[in-house]
Amino acid sequence: MRSYILSAAAGMVLMAGALAAAFTAAAAIWPDKMPPPAISGSIATDEKLKYLRDRGREPVDVLAIGSSITWKHLDGAPFDGRVGNFVNGGTAYLQVHEIRTFTRFYLDLYPRISQVVMLSALPDYGTCAGEGRIMDLEDAASYVRGRMPEAWFYMRYFAPLRYVLQARRRSERLKPYDAFGYWLDRHGTTPSMLPTEVGYDLRYDEIALDPACLEALDGLNRDLTARGVTFTLVMTPVAPRYSDLHPATTRATERIESFARSRGIRLIDFFGDPSFEDADFWDAFHMQWPAARRLSREVADTLL
Template sequence: MAEAPKRGKTEAPPLPPVRPLYLATLLGSAAAALALFYATLGVLGATGNLPPPAFSNSLCVDEKLAFHRNNAAEQPDLLVIGSSVAWRHFDGAQLVQDVPQVKPLNGAFCGLAANQSVYAANWFLDRTPSIRDVMMITSPQDFENCTTNRTAIFDHKDATDYVSAKASPWAYYMRYFDPFSLARNASSIAAQRSGADFVDPLVFDRYGSGPLDTSRNRETLLYGMVKSLDQECFDAVQALAHRLRAEGRRLLVATTPLHPDWKADDAAAPLLAEFNSRIRAALAEDPAARFWDGDAAQVVESGAFFDAIHLRWSAAATYTQALGTAFYSDHPTKQLHAAGP
């Protein structure tokens, strides 16, 4: 019998050489696309419609980073942290009037859960050794979803390079590029920066607060009842208290006023009692930490509210006066003006 022929490996045909014209076309197309992208950014900048780089893909967070980049605080000793209630309700000018030796910096960002606010606090603390007190202004809504929310709201190094080292912003537009987000933010940023968008303005005072400077209200309370409190949120606050105690700094936690109609829900009273109890438990190991129930203090009237949890700027001064009384009443230069808690 004849021997069967052996099967060998079939050699692949050689690849055709890359033609210089193809390579030039490919590189030219990439360069043209990049040039068009940055030209678009230039046009948006020239017309006042350029959003900040999308470090977090949350416009109000990214715009706040841009504010801190362009408005470096000089040796602040009080850092305010939290979500939008801390950003909107802290009137730094009022506190300085009442407690002249305090140098505040509002490091709050909108839309954060408590663990994310602690992440932001640690970012500020890592860069600002002059801070002695950290004041967290918060609401039960901030303690609902820490387990499901990513803690790091932005990259620590990129944000530091952008804000503190003044790295060029243009590379970050490419690194964090999202065409849909860019288009959406570009369509709204001008109205928000001017304050024409009264619901979601991106206007800052000198301390980094974001006043809701309007006499109008939302049509609804907007915020429903908190379904449950997440222990991971309280653990994050406790971890911050431990860090501050080890560094010889102090944590001050205050709750924000809540609309009376929101609290009329039968579930509100037990929720608020549990909320306050668990915050006190998170601070129990730090004798320097202090807690003030700014809701129970009833320092503002129902007409002060924009929605269930936000105050108009006209009421923020009253609330901040009460904050000063609660946390700085023993300050040697404290001058009390309004009714305290």
């Protein structure tokens, strides 16, 4: 019996070693095909963690944080040469309480951060139930800092079917400016464009505002204030056609802005800005890259 247990244990160790070697070899031979370890439940977040790992230990002074509203819209170029190191830390699908969690992760990872800016819109405030846990933050930090070999994370987050499916399409999803891809520029932004011939689709129905998200926004502001970090909330434009179809959007956004002001949060308001037209958007809330670059310049000028 004892020899059977030892043989089984040895077999498991050998199998784990073989798998780790296979992952290491695959990442070395096909670096553009091999997806990052599945540390979070979101491909976009895993790609952001890989970007941070590849970036190394270069410090961050100005951090952009948020959902895809930040991830796809804030160009780092207007910040170059005007502040220290800028990183767009936004990623997809986050709600405000999850953004608060992710911000704590960044602050612990980059203690030199002095300013945080969050581009935001109503989809960030739809539901904020629970604690906002998006991944194991210690594992994520260990991965970003390179404290363990990458193969260790592939083994810990063993998801072979997910890796195979991602690998088959990864080169396609890393094409620059793909509206639904994950390519990241040097600042961590994913610029996006949707060809006009594809057609214009709002993609969003009516969104209700969850009051718990306002409390999460207040908590994020208190976290940053306690650390001596300047926080700026930017409410982004919305496609006029969407606002016309869903007037409750205006009331909900005004409620967010009023709440932010009541809590002393610095606010830059582009909601309802007439200089942004339907043609500047590829859905109700996401802008074509030229419009996003224009927005970024205005945000940078106001901040700096």
